[in-house]
Amino acid sequence: MDRRSQTMVSDASSRETSLVVAVLESDEVYIISSLSTTHHTQVIVIYIDPTTGSLCHTGTFGQDLFNSQEEAFNYITNGSRQCKTTTVGRAIIGYAVLGSTGLLLVATKLNPTVPDLPGGGCVYTVLESQWIKVQLQNPQPQGKSEAKNILELAELDIDGKYYFCDTRDLTRPFPSEFTLRDPDLEFVWNAWFSKPFKDIGLEDHCVVLLQGFVESRNFGGTNSNADTVALIARRSKLHPGTRYLARGLNACSGTGNEVECEQIVWTPRRAGKPVPFSTYVWRRGTIPIFWGAEVKLATEAEIFVSEDPYRGTAQYYTRLSNRYAVKNPELSTSKQKKAPIVPIICVNLLRSGEGKSEKILVEHFNESVKYIRATKKISSSTFIQMINYDWHHLVKINGQQATIGGLWKLLKAPTMAIGFNEGVYFPSQDQLKRSNKGLIIPNGSSPGVFCMNALQNGVIRFNCADSLDRTNAASFFGAVQVFVEQCTRLGTSLDRDATLEFGYSGSDNEDPLPPGWEERYDSVTGKSFYVDHINKTTTWVRPSQDRPDKPWRRFDMSFDQFKASTMLGPVNYLADLFLLAGDIHATIYTGSKAMHSEILSIFNEDVGSGGGRFSKFSAAQANVKITLQRRYTNVLVDSSRQKQLEMFLGLRLFKHLPSIPIYPLKVLSRPTGCVIKPVPGIIPIQDGGSSLLSYKKKELVWVCPEDADVVEMFIFLAEPCHVCQLLLTISHGGEDLSSPASVDVRIGPHLDGLKLVLENATIPKCADGTNLLIPLTGEVEPEDLAVTGKSTRLNATERTHLPLLYDFEEVEGELSFMSRVIALTFYPSDSGLPITLGEVEVLGVSLPWMGLFSNNKTYAEFVKLLPESPNASQKQSRELNCNNGYDTQKISATGSSLGQPSVSSLDILTGEFNITPQPADSGTRGSTDFGTGVIDFLDSPNDEVNPFASSSTAATNKLNVGFEDAFNPFAASKSKAVFDDDFNPFASSDASSNKPRENDDFNPFAPPPAASSNKHMEEDEFDPFSADTEADTDKISEVDRADDNTKIYLDLYRSFSEANRGRGLSFEQSMKLEIQRLKSDLSSAKRDRALLSISVDPATIDPNHILDYSSLVNVCNYADTLAILGHTYLEDRENASLGLQVGQSGPVDFWNVRESDDSCFNDKCEVRAHKRDANFSDETSFDCAQCSRNTCKGCCAGKGAFLLLSDNYKDMKLYTGSSSGSSHGSRSQIEGCGYFALTDGVVCKKCCKEVLLRALFVDYVRVLGSLRKKLRADTAAAKALYQVYGGENSAARDQLESVELGKRQLKKLLNGTESLAEFPHAGFLYEVKTAEASAPLLSLISPLCFGERQSYWRAPINVSSVEFALVLGRLSDVSGVAIVVSSCGYSASNCPIIEIWASNKVGREERSFIGKWNIKSLVQSSPELIGPEESSNTNNPRNIKFPFPNPIRCRIIWIKMSLSQLDSRPSDLQRDFDLLSFDDSFAEAKPSRGFEADTKNAVIHAKRIIVFGKSLRPEIGQDASVPELMRMKSFINRSPQFGRFRISVAEERKRDNDLILEQLLSPGGPSIAGFRFDYFNVVRPCVTHSPSVNGDKCESNLTCLEDRAISPAVLYIQVFALQEPRNLVTVGEYRLPEAKVGTALYFDFSQLIQARVMIFRLCGDVTAFVDDISELDGSGFRNLPLATGLSLANRIKPYYYADPYEVGKMASLSAV
Secondary structure (H helix, E strand, O other), X not given: OOHHHHHHHHOHHHOOOOEEEEEOOOOOEEEEXXXXXXXXOOEEEEEEOOOXXXXXXXXXXXXXXXXXXXXXXXXXXXXXXXXXXXXXXXXXXXXXXXXXXXXXXXXXXEEEEEOOOOOOOOEEEEEEEEEEEEEOOOOOOOOHHHHHHHHHHOOOOOOOOEEEEOOOOOOOOOOOOOOOOOOOHHXXXXXXXXXXXXXXXXXXXXXXXXXXXXXXXXXXXXXXXXXXXXXXXXXXOOOOOOHHHOOOEOOXXXXXXXXXXXXEEEXXXXXXXXXXXXXXXXXXXXXXXXXXXXXXXXXXXXXXXXXXXXXXXXXXXXXXXXXXXXXXXXXXXXXXXXOOOEEEEEEEOOOOOOOOOOHHHHHHHHHHHHHHHHHOOOOOOEEEEEEEOOHHHHHHHHOHHHHHHHHHHHHHHHHHHHOOEEEEEEOOHHHOXXXXXXXXXXOOOOOOEEEEEEOOOOEEEEEOOOOOHHHHHHXXXXXXXXXXXXXXXXXXXXXXXXXXXXXXXXXXXXXOOOOXXXXXXXXXXXXXXXXXXXXXXXXXXXXXXXXXXXXXXXXXXXXXXXXXXXXXXXXXXXXXXXXXXXXXXXXXXXXXXXXXXXXXXXXXXXXXXXXXXXXXXXXXXXXXXXXXXXXHHHHHOHHHHHHHHHHHOOOOHHXXXXXXXXXXXXXXXXXXXXXXXXXXXXXXXXXXXXXXXXXXXXXXXXXXXXXXXXXXXXXXXXXXXXXXXXEEEOOOOOOHHHOOOEEEEEEEOOHHHOEEEEEEEEOOEOOOOOEEEEEOOOOOOHHHHHHHOXXXXXXXXXXXXXXXXXXXXXXXXXXXXXXXXXXXXXXXXXXXXXXXXXXXXXXXXXXXXXXXXXXXXXXXXXXXXXXXXXXXXXXXXXXXXXXXXXXXOOEOXXXXXXXXXXXXXXXXXXXXXXXXXXXOOOOOOEEOOOOOOOEEEOOOOOOOOOOOOOOOOOXXXXXXXXXXXXXXOOOOOOOOOOOOHHHOOOOOOOOOOOOOXXXXXXXXOOOOOOOOOOOOOOOXXXXXXXXXXXXXXXXXXXXXXXXXXXXXXXXXXXXXXXXXXXXXXXXXXHHHHHHHHHHOOOXXXXXXXXXXXXXXXXXXXXXXXXXXXXXXXXXXXXXXXXXXXXXXXXXXXXXHOOOOOOOOOOOEEEEEEOOOOOOEOOXXXXXXXXXXXXXXXXXXXXXXXXOOOEEEXXXXXXXXXXXXXOHHHHHOOOOOOOOXXXXXXXXXXXXXXXXXXXXXXXXXXXHOOHHHHHHHHHHHHHHHHHHHHHHHHHHHHHHHHHHHOOOOHXXXXXXXXXHHHHHHHHHHHHOOXXXXXXXXXXXXXXXXXXXXXXXXXXXXXXXXXXXXXXXXXXXXXXXOEEEEEEEEEEEEEEEEEEEXXXXXXXXXXXXEEEEEEEEOOOOHHHOEEEEXXXXXXXXXXXXXXXXXXXXXOOOOOOEEEEEEEEEEEEEEEEEEEEEOOOOOOHHHHHOXXXXXXXXOOOOOXXXXXXXXXXXXXXXXXXXXXXXXXXXXXXXXXXXXXXXHHHHHHHOOOOOOOOEEEEOOEEEEEEEOOOOEEEEEEOOOOOOEEEEEEEOOOEEOOOOOOOOOOOOOOOOOOOOOOOHHHHOOXXXXXXXEEEEOOXXXXXXXXXXXXXXXXXXXXXXXEEEEEOOOXXXXXXXXXXXXXXXXXXXXXXXXXXXXXXXXXXXXXXXXXXXXXXXXXXXXXXXXXXXX
């Protein structure tokens, strides 16, 4: 252990070190954290998964929960205390997984800038921090620009600019009544960065970070010795950014450089004494209108204002009013009993003289206030006042002192009216007086309370152009007056005896002189003096009858009088705080210190005599230097700094890091996964292959026997999950041919339920240690593959149309969260070498089972998926599984349902279930509201103005013509080429025309016949809620429902086809068909089968085929842009709603797309895009944002159209200036800005181009497709939850309290041992027969008391013996087994015989027999086990223990339960029992009362099975020793006999967007053995469509299963060879795994190929990938039609094998 680590451990007890980040020699990273704020001394350990980067913490004592840091450090290092590096920190700031890199930010050095606030709490400023980069072995493709952006993020400097308090909420004015867990997100800068810790329940271990300044000073007055003043300045994150990129308002109604400042003064007291304090709050920021500045390097920035500058201004002031309105009116300055007026005083310091560039801002600022007052857009209780005070001009003509005095006169009245907060902190509530009527605020968990006696009402806001230098100075001189008053009211006078030097001359409104006094003026000094005629004396001090402590009296003083009468020491302390704060804010905003700060030292008498900061250099020289530094930074560095801030806040990640998933996958094969069947090896190793699952042995090379035809590997996963990916680490010696050639994958919940999900997936040859990621889907029906054409890629006879809009023929694999066993079958290469294996990892998504079993919100969310009641269980299941909540009732012209309330309804755009009782006579099954408003779907134009008129041509233009036809194997014309169409596997064919439709009046939502329901389920889909007694009836009804929905779809197709009179469907009609398909819950395969049944080719209605090429690309570009705008709008709306009460977005949703006939709904509509519907009227209307015409709901487009028409918003700006590029505040972008996040803009359809409306259709279909995936995932989650719980919704709601009771019962039952077989960590190896209406099999190992109290598991009545193969959570020393008796108890006929075995392998022949017990003999002597359980028994459940003679180290426990023969005697069975088991329990006993035999109803049953003992560390059992591994590796550590050498290519030709590569080989070359492929530089974006609902960034947020994991994108390379004479031979198809960019992959052919031309074709999900950010050529997130990074050019190199010695000296040059 290094010295640094020793220091770390030794200092742990002193609490100086609360955080250690340890990197082990295996590169594993552990976070050891302890909270100094908690009373206990427990230390937690967080493990960062080295593959996915996810944080892992289970809260298990002894595993990741310890009593000290030393214990934790010893555990993670396995006692060696050896670490590669250790980082000692003081606080965790945040963590994020960004592709192949994890970024952990920790504070390593803190400064307690406010050591002790009233009531306790230390505020720390982060002085030094460290970014810890965790390199992950996840090979997910990641662009170079993404990697660059991640590096830029890791360079973000936070030192000295951020602070936190780990015990108190600082995001609100002191003292806050909220806790740390409920901060104001406007001021939390690491909310996104801290989310991973919140997701694992450790949010307290990550601080709440604020940006800005905080510091305090101690000072003494005339009446005290140790008073304290603290300045807290917190910057708002609503408009983050740098100077020229964040000015004025943005779409979130936040202003640039917005800072809330708070001045706290208190008088510290001894412990236990009340502490009086006062606080004063003000704001500073740029002008709250839309404006910007265009800056260039050599000239001054030009200011300009938007055409609509006041949008969002009202929301800005409303946010201020909500925040600063007094909570208790009686405690405000006005002492009103009702809510007083909230004053917001804006002090504008801009230049207002003629010819000044800032004058335009002054004018608009004044106009904005008038506009708000005139339009009454804010509450009548909010009063806004403008104070214009040209600071620079007044300083220039009047001087600094007069300017300060003038400011005081203007601030006097508003400051006195607003006041400040006054209160006392009482360490104990007993110290409060009963007569105290103040506002009581609790002090968190402390017994003390805050009593507020006076409250501030309103706020003063200062601004200049940038909220920097002038703002800082003016706010200081305003705050210093309040500071003196605060001290006075706290009993600390800052008066000094200076009245003999300068007279105090009051203003006209001062009190009159006492009788006998006269005021005269000194002719020399011109100052007033006062004559006392009674006493014959004079004085410079104005006498007063009740002098001298008049409140706020210094506001009436001149500067000299203030300076002369005030103790300047405390004032200079405050000025020092403002100097430091000004520098911090200026550095954050401009990259340089503050300018013109010398005025803040005006009270410092040492400045002029050579002291102070401003005496070394002249102020002018310093200001010039800062100006040049700012200009350089603003022009050249600001864009990068802006990007850093956005990424740190988690904003615009879809732009900066497009491929980063929201939820990283989990590695389910470790740490507790195991291999249950030994993997064969040339050297026997005891762990049987479990070392292949250990990251600690990632360098392992497992060598299988040479004669092995296949190698099988059976993995039991750590917990049930949906398997998404298989990650293989290629390991071999010098010869890479020993690595496997392909793999089959089977997945299932247990061994006898495995299903083939991937067959013969190619594993290319590559360098040792390469990580290959193989995407996996669930089982896909072969029929679905055939009908969608996905299985015919290799035999395609025509050029494939690219699905640019969306995947029309998407194939859906099975989704299951209960997969537990994965079987891998590896096939060797034909090389005669043994197969070598490396680390194997299984990645997937598991449900938050531990959260479900604990008291948190996770359980409440998931329990909604269960049925409401037993009778409704089937109906609820169908709502989830079949119809996705879609409404197929009859819909009126508005799209609203006319049916009766349904059993359950699901709002597909909000994801919320609404359970409603259904009338007994109702024929409906469910309903769904698709929209967020009254209407949900686009009112399409009628035939007269229809922009979707069908095109006369559906042909696709030829793309990227390659070589001359003489060398084009895919040429359409026959010539003397290398080969012609007779050998062209990709020749085009003409598409057939569509069939006519019926009439246009057809309603796709018409209800089916009364005898059938409109809900359905796939015939082969398992319904977890159905009872076996109704299985046949349900199966028929499910088929009927499927037929009904298919009929609705086909009827809609016929109506379109007949109306077209033989012409093909228009684009609009094809999209409406797809919307109907998704609403009818038809998969692509079902749709194709339905169309083929009426002799319709599905390809003829594919929207990707209908449009011509140019239109297709144009629509796709708009749809892609709309997706980005939708997510931008969502982010902005979320931020804009902070501090405001924001409702739904309005009556028109994002798309406003309708499937029913389009109509105009309002007689006053001026647009009339459709015919008027006489049967329906809706008076709701809008003004089009483009043409200002009045439009109804039916004639307006969705909100997405409004965003698309706001050209400036395409750059996804957070700021009102420019995009993240080098442009700074482009005039056109500001002047044309028409977007505000909380304003629902509407445009009519006639103002929308055809391509724009088509883009709305495409985006909506993409969203519905994503929602279908989400609902499928939720359905799978419901099935999984039911297989564990087995109950209903109403009963499950009360489970949390029962689980807590079960924990206490289990602790008593275990008596100090551990429970080793609890779900989800443990599971069953084989399926066990279960009776009807029984509790699920997994309920036997679920937590005690989880599930319905009276339910229990039981076998079918005709089964006399069952066997449980129970895989424990980890390798353990098992001490025994306990069975919790069912609620029905035992009888003579159902007492089983128990037999137990133990093993580490799956084979029954290899297990060890433990013992045999007869329950009947035991029960006869234990009457409490007989009969039903008493309902009052809640302390200890009835149970039977089977202790082992000695602990057995094993992973699998086999338990067999058999019913004994009734005619047998106990003595007969006793001879077969283990003599060590229950020796005294087999004595003859007479049956007790209630113990009679009932042979007809004898059944095996149990409530729970509990295995107890002691678990071992995960690494134990994976004991492949180093000598054994070295012996294995020696078999393959030899130089390869043959090498790969490049075959000369005479010419390359590209076709079809570079998806087809033809290589003309040189004549007489060697036979081709394979080809090398260099992996693409492309990514798969996270965002592909608009959000489905506000606030839902991830479409599957409940299950954390993203679309990309449900439907992975897979690429294939097909290889063809043209041989003589003109013979086209199919070589093979190779499935590409995912790898890092540029990884060299070698694919060997099954046999040597002699050819003249080699043809390589890339196919699969090519449209799912996009280019790296740096490769994009437009504003969208991808290049069209395809990513340029998918080009096969210069990526494929054919090779042959040869002996390097035979090749000669040129071998190294021609090696591949």
